[in-house]
Amino acid sequence: QQQVKQSPQSLIVQKGGISIINCAYENTAFDYFPWYQQFPGKGPALLIAIRPDVSEKKEGRFTISFNKSAKQFSLHIMDSQPGDSATYFCAATKVSGSARQLTFGSGTQLTVLP
Amino acid sequence: SAVISQKPSRDICQRGTSLTIQCQVDSQVTMMFWYRQQPGQSLTLIATANQGSEATYESGFVIDKFPISRPNLTFSTLTVSNMSPEDSSIYLCSVGSYGQNEKLFFGSGTQLSVL
Incomplete structure (x- = not known):
C-alpha cells in the first residue's frame, strides 16, 4: 500500500518557469511533511518542510502548499533554474512507537531547460 | 545538521559475496x-x-541478509550478504535531527552493482 502518492514522475520546465510537484497521503496520523532534493550521486537533502497546522510555507523560491482536508500537499519552485534539476521526494512522517516513521513518495525527476 | 561519511561510495561485486558498508557521523546520535x-x-x-541493541528490521528485510552493527553512538555498518544482481541499489545511511527524528540527514550513499 502506497501511503504517499507523488506526481508527476518526471517534469520538464523552461528556465524561469514554475515547477509544481504534487503529493497526496492517506494516513491522518502523519504530522510532518518534508521535501527532499537529490542530485545524482548524492544522498537526499532536506529542502523544506511543513506541519499540517499551516497552509503554506515559503523559503526563497520554494513554497509548500498544504491542504489538510484534501490530504494533499505540493511543492512549487518559482523562477526555476537549471541548477534545480534534480529528483524531488515528498515525505510524510508520524510517530511509531518510540521513534518516527518516515514514508517517501515515489519521486519526481525535474529537468529545467536553459 | 549532521555530517555523515559513508564508505565505500561505490563497489562492483560478484554474486555470492558480501559487502560491508560503513557509516560515520560527526556527532552522537x-x-x-x-x-x-x-x-x-x-x-x-x-x-x-540503535546503539547497544539489536537493529529493528522492516517488513521484507531480514538480519541474515542485512546484518547491522552499531558499536557506538557515531558509527554503524550494514552488510549485504550473499549478494545477487537484485541487490544492486544505492544504500544510504541516515540520522535524524535531535529530539524527534523528523528531519533526516543522509550520507552520499553506496552505489552497489552485483554482477
Whole structure:
C-alpha cells in the first residue's frame, strides 16, 4: 500500500518557469511533511518542510502548499533554474512507537531547460 | 545538521559475496537508519540501528541478509550478504535531527552493482 502518492514522475520546465510537484497521503496520523532534493550521486537533502497546522510555507523560491482536508500537499519552485534539476521526494512522517516513521513518495525527476 | 561519511561510495561485486558498508557521523546520535534506493525508485527503510541493541528490521528485510552493527553512538555498518544482481541499489545511511527524528540527514550513499 502506497501511503504517499507523488506526481508527476518526471517534469520538464523552461528556465524561469514554475515547477509544481504534487503529493497526496492517506494516513491522518502523519504530522510532518518534508521535501527532499537529490542530485545524482548524492544522498537526499532536506529542502523544506511543513506541519499540517499551516497552509503554506515559503523559503526563497520554494513554497509548500498544504491542504489538510484534501490530504494533499505540493511543492512549487518559482523562477526555476537549471541548477534545480534534480529528483524531488515528498515525505510524510508520524510517530511509531518510540521513534518516527518516515514514508517517501515515489519521486519526481525535474529537468529545467536553459 | 549532521555530517555523515559513508564508505565505500561505490563497489562492483560478484554474486555470492558480501559487502560491508560503513557509516560515520560527526556527532552522537541515538538512532541511525539504513535505506535502500533501487534504480529510479524511492527510498525504502531497511532497518533502524540503535546503539547497544539489536537493529529493528522492516517488513521484507531480514538480519541474515542485512546484518547491522552499531558499536557506538557515531558509527554503524550494514552488510549485504550473499549478494545477487537484485541487490544492486544505492544504500544510504541516515540520522535524524535531535529530539524527534523528523528531519533526516543522509550520507552520499553506496552505489552497489552485483554482477
